[in-house]
Structures are given as structure tokens and as C-alpha cells.
Amino acid sequence: MNKIKAYRKQYSVSQEALAEAMEVTRQTIISLEKEKYTASLNLAYKLAQYFNTTIEDIFFSKDEEGV
Helix, strand or coil: CCCHHHHHHHHHCCCHHHHHHHHCHHHHHHHCCCCCCCHHHHHHHHHHHHHHCHHHHHHHCCCCCCC
């Protein structure tokens, strides 16, 4: 389970605004939030930079970190 939606809500950013900032479509953000799409490394890095956090924090739960 990723935390994109939680970060987006925390920063009060719409799906459209985040998509624009990431240079992807709104549908990509929707698919990421519903976990129907896996972010590329480049997109994951851009998301982490945007939200001032790490890729691991956005995309990995505490249970998955040791895997």
C-alpha cells in the first residue's frame, strides 16, 4: 500500500496539480493511488522530492521494508 493519497491530502494538492507537477496525466495519479499502476523509478523519485520524503516512505509499509 502506497501513501501517495495521504501525502497529497496532507499537502492539500489535487490529483490534477500533482499530475501536472509530475508531468503525467491525472489518470496516472488515480491509478497509482488505487495501486493499479506501479511508478517508474523516475516518477517515484520525483514524488519523493515533491513531498520532501523518501521513496521508501511513500511506497513501502513497515512490514515490507525487511523483504
